[in-house]
Amino acid sequence: MSALKDAVGRAVDGLADELEALSHRIHANPELGYQEVKAAGWLSDFLTAKGFKVEKGVAGVETAFRATIETGEGPTIAILCEYDALPGLGHACGHNVIAASGAGAGAALAAVRAELPRGRIQVIGTPAEEGGGGKIKLIEGGVFKDVDCAMMIHGMDRYLLHQDLLGIVRVNFDFTGKAAHASVDPWEGVNALDAVIQTFNAISALRQHVRPNARIHGIITNGGAAPNIIPEAASATFYVRAATLDYMWEVYRKVLACAEGAAHATGTELRIVRIPTVYEPLKSNKTLLGLFKANLGRLGIPEEVSDPTRLGSSDIGNVSQVIPAIQPYIKIAETGTAIHSRAFAEAALKPLARQGLVNAAQTMAMTTVDLLADPALVHRAKDEFAASR
Ligand SMILES: [Zn+2]
Ligand SMILES: [Zn+2]
Secondary structure (H helix, E strand, C coil), rough: CCHHHHHHHHHHHHHHHHHHHHHHHHHCCCCCCCHHHHHHHHHHHHHHHHHEEEECCCHCCCCCCCEEECCCCHHHHHEEEECEEECCEEEEHHHHHHHHHHHHHHHHHHHHHHHHCCCEEEEEEEECCCCCCCHHHHHCCCCCCCCCEEEECCCEEEECCCCCEEEEEEEEEEEEEEECCCCHHHHHCCCCCHHHHHHHHHHHHHHHCCCCCCCCEEEEEEEECCCCCCEEEEEEEEEEEEEEHHHHHHHHHHHHHHHHHHHHHHHHHHEEEEEEEEECCCCHHHHHHHHHHHHHCCCCCCCCCCCCCEEECCHHHHHCCCEEEEECCEEEECCCCCCCCHHHHHCCCCHHHHHHHHHHHHHHHHHHHHHHHHHHHHHHHEEEEHCCC
């Protein structure tokens, strides 16, 4: 397979200018989750031009797509693209690089189509990773039903094969009290802001008693209208994260108890509105990660040391709970650059990001070649997945 891997590597090199231009175009036109009309359109056009059959709006999600090439009966390997931006910060998560590298891996495989082992390659456009849970809608819509293995990359300040992702549940607390003049008749009022503040204080006390990899963080979304009015309405939003779903729900119940206690103490009414989308923890797959690592090694890239305390969440976690799926990290920024920062948004345009894009596309294309060439590896990945349930 090594000649074929060399060929996909060269194909990516040949596409590098086009891929970088695609990445920059997406970066210059940041679109929020489920509004990525331009990005989804450019990626679909690119993949169509490279010989893919592209279905737009899969699973009823307008800005999702599935691009397929088929070389006969064999495994179905999916390469996932993200392309949503962050409010106010543009592409500070570098999803422009994820998009271009996924499309580039697909295009490189299409370029050697005649030599490819039998199977199916799908480049799947997954919108709204930043909170909207696009992959969850695609799972529910059956997009991953016939996929054997999936992979994607994420930009980072270093190369990492695997970093755990936490499950996350999000909840809004709306407290209702009674308005009154804050100086003339404060005793007539029922203070909804006090309930929010007591919720924060109770959660701060809870924090000592949760496991180190759990996270609880919130903001006040409504703190009242004016200082001379006892706030009759106040609200907060909290995110609760943990390494397992069981523990996430356990901590979530304790967080609800904090808000209920605050409502009781202040005499306010509490409405709890849970955001239905839950991101699940990332299940790792040693078989797929081993292939990815070996291919990174072919490019002369060693894996760097991960920091197990840097923990986020993503809807790739949900995909990894239904099929074998991996999300290695590719260096696209100088070491020490934090994601979701303005510095990371700038980095996602620089030569280091181009290098990361090329390396990512090559590694994903080579890993796909491995899986198509030896379906026993696909079975091994699936057996490992089933055993770790
Ligand atoms: Zn992000
Ligand atoms: Zn991201």
